[in-house]
Amino acid sequence: MVNNVETLAAVSWIVSRGGAAYAQRGTSAETGTKLVCLSERFTRPGAYEVELGTSLERIVTELGAGLKDDAELTALQVGGPLGGFLAADALDVPLTETDLAARGAALGHAGLVAFDQRVAPEDVLRHIWQFAAAESCGACSPCRVGSRRGLELASAGDPPGEEYGRLSRVLAEASLCAFGRRIPPAVRSLARAYGGRLTGWDQ
Template sequence: MPVSPWADKWDAAVGRPDTVVVANGDEGDPGSYADRLLMEEDPERVLAGLALACFACGARRGIVLVRSEYPKAMARLRQEVERATEAGDLALSAEEAGPRPFVEIVEGAGSYVAGEETALIARLEGARGCARPRPPYPTDHGLWDMPTVVNNVETLAAVPWIVAHGGASYARRGVPHETGTKLVCLSERFARPGAYEAELGTPVGEIVTRFGGGLKDGGEPVALQIGGPLGGFLAGTALDVPLTTAALAEHGAALGHAGMVAFDTAVDPHALLRHIWEFAADESCGACSPCRIGTRRGLALARGRTGPGESYEQLARLMGEASLCAFGRRVPAAVRSLARAYGPSLEAWDR
């Protein structure tokens, strides 16, 4: 059975003193609300997964960072921490922690890029939420220079089921190299919007039709955005792609949080292009020049009437190769996938 990336993180931290496990609930992708639902509706499962991760890593302390726009999730988690502490399932303080960890609930700062793990750690330290160079990796030098494991809320919420039923049972779902399931959030343009649990490997088109019921009013999707604003786009006529990281990457998209936003003929592709660059320019943390300057330059080109021009190819290559974190590197790829999804109307941006 393939080893998961989060298992690699746990292995890197095992046996290291003062390890901290952080649950990343700073869900910043527009169109995705899976983490919010888990924290609001099943906080016990989220905290159980965090406690199990702490036990596996030998960590005495766990932290849940919750997006500031999620006050209900914050309240539910704090209530559950209080209940679990009174029941003896969690430690009352860091000094009393051992196999039962001490768990804190911390409010996030609301920045999109603060969901990146090094920016998240900077935020927890009281600094500005900016990405940091790697190496060193958080499992070597993370929060307050302590070994730190950062896992998504959805990842941790799956751990109790895996422990109860066994890894082999979980691995029977999905496909051989990407096992398990994924919560997929479908936007309001679908006939049945909402959050659905789908096995990895399920064709995207099947999720659109079987779960989402297609688009409202019988409309046809011209393009489908997957994995957040920088995840990427698929053409509405090419939705037979399996829902896996590898398959989506082959089409210029990314799995990410797997949220899906559908666009029909009423959407102007040039307006959508400008929106991507506006989002990127607004949310860039500014820690590196390729992203800070590149997103502003890209936005200026997108707002222009003459198209991107020859300089855009160099700009896209610079951002994709030299940006400090995945945010800046993903912007040109997202734009490229949008251009491919819409074809001739945006072909000048397919560079």
């Protein structure tokens, strides 16, 4: 039997208090707790265990104590490089799979990466495509070729145009696994988080 560290970390609590007690934590639909990891830009970075359903705003402002050096949060990446982005004024969302999906993000491993006003959205966009191109397993051409073409478009620095609309649809509909299918939603969420500063990437 194979388990991840997060599962094993919960075992002692469940053994000592019982499964029914653990199921009372979190929400009725998504029970238990989640380890969230706050990135280095937070005043108090690190790993925190929270109940599922805890608001992102509370995690960012209370546990993370905001950003270092009085920096202003502009976007929050949730759940990994392809998990999705939320704007700083859109953190009134519970930490659950369902609620995050409704906002165009994903819970994933629940890592929270903060981006402040010193980071250009174009740099974050290129990072998404660089990650996608580097980590694509290459088993299917929509993801293998599409991620590289997306990186070329992002690196050009111009609005992507109609070609990106077609590329986005192919990635979302023809990729063999969730990795390729998650790229377009992640890019769209980034465009939304930055409020129109990434014209054309919200397709």
